Amino acid sequence: MTEAVFRETTAEPVTKSVPLSHLSLELGHLYMEDFEAGPDRLREHFAEVRIWVDAVRASAARRSKRPRISTCFLIDDYFTRFSTPAELIPMVLKEAEKAGLVIDYLARESACAVADRIELAESVMHRLVESPPPGSYGSRPPVSQTGWLANGQRTPTMSRSALGEVKGWQPPGETAARNHSVFMDVELWSEKDGGRLWSCPFLAAVWQLARLGLLRHLGEPVLEPQDWKSEEFPHDWDRLPPLIKLTDTKAAFSAYRTCTLMPNRFLAVEDAVRLILDQIDVDAGALRQVADRSGGEGMAVPAAVAQRATYVFYEEPGDSSEAEGT
Amino acid sequence: MTAALGQSARSVLACGEVRTCLLPSFQALDGRAAAQLLRLRADEHVRVSERPTMYALSPEVLTGVDCRLPTSNGSKVRAVGTVIARAALTEGRLLQSTAYFSAPAAGPDTRRPWGQYLVRPGLVEPFGKLPQQATVEGVLRGAGRGELDLGTIAEGLLTQLRRHALLDRRVPFKSRPTHLRWVARRQPEGERASLTNFTVAEGGLRTMELRLPEDVPAAAAAGLCEDLALHDWLLTTVQQMLDNSRIGAADGPSVVEALHPVVVHLLHLWMPRAHVDAALGHLWDVLEEKPGFSRQWEKLSRRIRDRLALQAVTMPHQAFSPR
Numbered sequence: 001m002t003e004a005v006f007r008e009t010t011a012e013p014v015t016k017s018v019p020l021s022h023l024s025l026e027l028g029h030l031y032m033e034d035f036e037a038g039p040d041r042l043r044e045h046f047a048e049v050r051i052w053v054d055a056v057r058a059s060a061a062r063r064s065k066r067p068r069i070s071t072c073f074l075i076d077d078y079f080t081r082f083s084t085p086a087e088l089i090p091m092v093l094k095e096a097e098k099a100g101l102v103i104d105y106l107a108r109e110s111a112c113a114v115a116d117r118i119e120l121a122e123s124v125m126h127r128l129v130e131s132p133p134p135g136s137y138g139s140r141p142p143v144s145q146t147g148w149l150a151n152g153q154r155t156p157t158m159s160r161s162a163l164g165e166v167k168g169w170q171p172p173g174e175t176a177a178r179n180h181s182v183f184m185d186v187e188l189w190s191e192k193d194g195g196r197l198w199s200c201p202f203l204a205a206v207w208q209l210a211r212l213g214l215l216r217h218l219g220e221p222v223l224e225p226q227d228w229k230s231e232e233f234p235h236d237w238d239r240l241p242p243l244i245k246l247t248d249t250k251a252a253f254s255a256y257r258t259c260t261l262m263p264n265r266f267l268a269v270e271d272a273v274r275l276i277l278d279q280i281d282v283d284a285g286a287l288r289q290v291a292d293r294s295g296g297e298g299m300a301v302p303a304a305v306a307q308r309a310t311y312v313f314y315e316e317p318g319d320s321s322e323a324e325g326t
Numbered sequence: 327m328t329a330a331l332g333q334s335a336r337s338v339l340a341c342g343e344v345r346t347c348l349l350p351s352f353q354a355l356d357g358r359a360a361a362q363l364l365r366l367r368a369d370e371h372v373r374v375s376e377r378p379t380m381y382a383l384s385p386e387v388l389t390g391v392d393c394r395l396p397t398s399n400g401s402k403v404r405a406v407g408t409v410i411a412r413a414a415l416t417e418g419r420l421l422q423s424t425a426y427f428s429a430p431a432a433g434p435d436t437r438r439p440w441g442q443y444l445v446r447p448g449l450v451e452p453f454g455k456l457p458q459q460a461t462v463e464g465v466l467r468g469a470g471r472g473e474l475d476l477g478t479i480a481e482g483l484l485t486q487l488r489r490h491a492l493l494d495r496r497v498p499f500k501s502r503p504t505h506l507r508w509v510a511r512r513q514p515e516g517e518r519a520s521l522t523n524f525t526v527a528e529g530g531l532r533t534m535e536l537r538l539p540e541d542v543p544a545a546a547a548a549g550l551c552e553d554l555a556l557h558d559w560l561l562t563t564v565q566q567m568l569d570n571s572r573i574g575a576a577d578g579p580s581v582v583e584a585l586h587p588v589v590v591h592l593l594h595l596w597m598p599r600a601h602v603d604a605a606l607g608h609l610w611d612v613l614e615e616k617p618g619f620s621r622q623w624e625k626l627s628r629r630i631r632d633r634l635a636l637q638a639v640t641m642p643h644q645a646f647s648p649r
Contacts, residue, residue, distance in 0.1 A: 305441055
């Protein structure tokens with residue numbers, strides 16, 4: 001076929017590609033309670049994480065002789081604002097260094113909601129395509145609950161049958177159940193003071209998509225890391241770019257796969273993240289780019305996006321679970 | 327394009343339904359407003375083309391399905407996957423929505439994790455073997471109760487768009503929507519696409535069958551079918567307006583009044599294959615040969631122009647003041 005002579009750029013949108021590492025390794029996720037527990041807590045965290053980092057690197061080396069691995073760290077400034085970048089970041093970097101770890105990229109959690117004035121969470125929400133329960137033939141799923149996402153069919157609300165008697169309880173059902181259901185229903189957001197407060201699993205799903213190089217806005221990459229050469233950090237979270245690059249690593253922030261190291265109390269949250277990822281119709285252009293390039297390097301990614309994320313859940317050192325009161 | 331990924335699973339069939347209607351807006355929308363209307367997703371572009379006609383195409387959105395395929399012989403085949411829906415606006419005046427999917431010859435006997443379907447948008451997999459002929463006939467006949475319903479999906483998108491705040495929900499004239507159901511059987515790459523059937527049925531229903539080489543995405547077939555549906559709608563609508571105007575019998579301002587909207591809103595919309603994939607443009611030739619879509623359109627528009635010219639000659643003061 002001959003190339004067209006006449007073109008209109010607005011008629012042929014392009015999806016820009018992003019640089020990709022082999023693995024995006026998350027070294028931790030800091031919440032206020034961790035910070036309040038003091039530097040010892042961080043020290044313990046990184047000491048524990050270090051062991052698993054070595055294991056993950058060894059695992060990556062099985063796929064590639066020279067694996068490109070970038071490390072990242074996430075600080076919560078969305079659910080609770082605490083301390084300042086000036087106070088907190090140097091402490092985090094110092095404790096990581098003591099454990100022999102390097103943090104290449106650092107992100108603020110609020111960046112998963114809005115970054116560079118782009119409503120990332122909102123855009124991702126519009127890409128949810130709910131897993132259809134058997135019997136879905138194209139009409140809107142009757143069980144859809146705004147703001148919630150499930151892995152199956154919910155228990156029907158108590159209703160009277162045609163004859164008027166109240167039916168008994170009916171169990172919910174997991175769509176992909178094998179013999180028995182593990183039903184899960186995830187809250188995606190809540191309304192707060194007229195605004196929308198995104199849930200932790202939903203933001204974490206956006207975070208995973210960013211790390212997997214699958215987020216775009218009108219074809220352009222979003223949440224691009226900005227170089228941060230200074231040792232000084234601002235006194236206000238809003239003055240810190242959403243994602244900063246702290247080292248001169250050649251490994252890109254986004255990667256074919258992700259690995260996240262976290263205490264085992266996050267297991268439920270991350271299961272919810274997988275449930276969400278499994279129902280997001282990600283940008284087709286970005287998806288194809290990742291598939292082509294990972295395939296070209298002989299390390300093809302799993303087809304389903306949720307399968308590209310792996311985790312190490314470790315036991316939190318010390319009696320931290322008591323300190324939290326959870 | 328979203329459809330390209332679906333291709334890798336080697337579909338043997340692509341099916342769709344196009345609904346075509348007048349945009350419920352007194353004024354035609356300009357390019358910017360069209361892009362706003364069709365912005366089904368905040369993070370994805372609406373394709374806007376201004377030449378040779380103003381044409382805007384929405385991003386593709388998915389609907390998950392898990393149900394029986396429509397079949398003509400009563401065979402009950404469960405299928406799971408996603409149906410693509412998209413909408414197009416031509417010259418800010420004609421609104422179309424299409425729902426379509428592709429199907430492979432066979433699929434697994436169990437349902438996969440949902441994420442695996444989502445990475446192959448627009449692919450609906452049968453449990454076991456696909457009864458091809460029965461599905462072709464079933465789709466063209468229309469979905470039965472509980473069967474995969476392309477019409478419902480296309481209509482759902484249309485309903486959503488008709489409610490858009492941009493629209494005043496006033497139409498400049500009355501018209502009937504049409505729906506066109508189409509199926510495309512896959513043939514080896516390199517063979518020429520062909521149109522094997524185009525049927526005008528009652529109640530605004532059109533059906534169409536084509537053969538589509540493997541390397542031509544289903545989205546391109548959807549585009550061709552939208553183009554044919556649009557021009558068929560124009561012929562149908564203008565013919566109806568002419569019939570209602572009693573052009574042969576009546577005279578005076580009533581004819582002008584009846585034909586005025588055709589001139590203002592429709593005559594300039596005829597532009598076959600303007601936005602059709604190069605690999606499929608020639609399918610128009612068959613319909614130009616017989617029944618001769620463009621010939622009929624020329625005849626209709628000439629008749630309208632002649633009638634209005636005659637009106638201007640005989641009643642020069644009233645001819646151009648229809649209201």
